[in-house]
Amino acid sequence: MKVTFPHMGNVYIAVKILFDGLGIDYVIPPINNKTALEIGVTYAPEEMCLPYKIMIGNYIQSIEQGADTILLVGSCGPCRFGEYCELQMKALEKLGHNLKFIVMDYPKDIGKRELLKRVEYLISESPKNAGEKAVAALRALKAINLIDKIEERAHYLAGYEINRGDCKKLLNQCKRDVFKTNDPNEGIKTLENYRKMIEKVEIDKSRNPLKVAVIGEIYTVIDPFSNLNIEDKLMDYGVCSKRKLTPSWWVKDAAMKVLKLNSLDLRRASREYLPYYIGGHARECIGEAMIAQKENFDGAIQIFPMGCMPEIITKAILPSISRDKNFPIMSLVVDEMTGEGGYITRIEAFLDLIERRQKDVSYGC
Numbered sequence: 001m002k003v004t005f006p007h008m009g010n011v012y013i014a015v016k017i018l019f020d021g022l023g024i025d026y027v028i029p030p031i032n033n034k035t036a037l038e039i040g041v042t043y044a045p046e047e048m049c050l051p052y053k054i055m056i057g058n059y060i061q062s063i064e065q066g067a068d069t070i071l072l073v074g075s076c077g078p079c080r081f082g083e084y085c086e087l088q089m090k091a092l093e094k095l096g097h098n099l100k101f102i103v104m105d106y107p108k109d110i111g112k113r114e115l116l117k118r119v120e121y122l123i124s125e126s127p128k129n130a131g132e133k134a135v136a137a138l139r140a141l142k143a144i145n146l147i148d149k150i151e152e153r154a155h156y157l158a159g160y161e162i163n164r165g166d167c168k169k170l171l172n173q174c175k176r177d178v179f180k181t182n183d184p185n186e187g188i189k190t191l192e193n194y195r196k197m198i199e200k201v202e203i204d205k206s207r208n209p210l211k212v213a214v215i216g217e218i219y220t221v222i223d224p225f226s227n228l229n230i231e232d233k234l235m236d237y238g239v240c241s242k243r244k245l246t247p248s249w250w251v252k253d254a255a256m257k258v259l260k261l262n263s264l265d266l267r268r269a270s271r272e273y274l275p276y277y278i279g280g281h282a283r284e285c286i287g288e289a290m291i292a293q294k295e296n297f298d299g300a301i302q303i304f305p306m307g308c309m310p311e312i313i314t315k316a317i318l319p320s321i322s323r324d325k326n327f328p329i330m331s332l333v334v335d336e337m338t339g340e341g342g343y344i345t346r347i348e349a350f351l352d353l354i355e356r357r358q359k360d361v362s363y364g365c
């Protein structure tokens with residue numbers, strides 16, 4: 001068995017640490033890129049959403065490197081993601097690839113016993129004992145929390161850094177260093193070191209940088225290739241950015257869902273404008289916009305793939321929030337046709353707008 005999985009932001013770092021710890025053979029597809037998207041576009045239905053297409057590209061690039069098993073998380077929710085695994089299985093089968101899919105669905109959807117059966121299958125080829133397997137899982141959890149925290153701090157501190165580019169450099173170096181090692185303990189140590197280093201970046205606390213919340217569909221906000229590296233761009237402009245949806249947030253949310261205690265802050269915040277679950281992470285998107293406004297952020301940028309059903313609904317709600325709360329929000333739709341030039345122009349125009357508003361407020365206009 002040679003396992004692969006689709007990319008989603010920093011997930012590959014934690015999965016690598018997990019599989020290295022378990023001693024399982026795996027393939028990490030090349031970081032999301034144009035070729036993966038082109039492959040996906042060739043084999044996916046045109047109207048399918050962007051994450052599906054990139055994932056197909058990931059699988060095929062991994063199959064070329066010998067992968068025969070695909071690990072992915074499922075969701076029986078009312079959006080296309082709930083159908084991804086079935087559709088992807090069929091699409092790959094049609095292409096003549098005979099692969100095993102291991103889908104980690106929520107226990108409420110498939111039952112605890114079935115979930116355990118799937119976990120057991122995944123780790124069946126691990127030569128480690130039960131204790132070592134548990135340690136490997138805990139290490140992976142620690143890794144995803146660490147890398148998400150480092151990234152969160154880098155995105156935020158970029159607005160205050162004295163030497164422009166320090167945070168971005170450190171973040172990229174961290175990802176490169178942790179990826180280099182096949183020793184999971186060394187991987188964790190590397191992440192712990194960078195966690196300390198990011199707090200030591202020289203900053204000027206007297207600055208008043210623009211603060212922008214990045215909200216929207218979970219895959220496109222997390223995956224830099226899909227959102228055309230928006231967070232890197234904001235760092236380059238010296239803007240603080242914040243995003244609540246991360247892989248570690250997803251893990252916590254999934255765990256707390258069993259007790260119905262997941263993301264209470266976001267659900268509470270979204271109640272005024274979207275009190276119902278409508279699929280995807282629509283409620284989280286509305287909740288994040290509301291929280292960002294309360295935390296005195298200067299604006300929010302929503303990103304979602306063309307045709308994303310839940311985010312089309314939130315896009316229709318966000319202008320009401322913007323008007324009622326006097327809070328600028330811009331929506332960006334991405335797909336394989338998105339051109340970088342127009343995308344950057346829109347971001348820069350939005351930043352100009354919120355900068356002018358910030359100045360007007362400070363001069364008392």
Ligand code: SF4
Nearest residue numbers: 049079081280308309
């Ligand atoms: S949330 Fe949107 S983009 Fe993501 S799978 Fe559902 S419909 Fe597609």
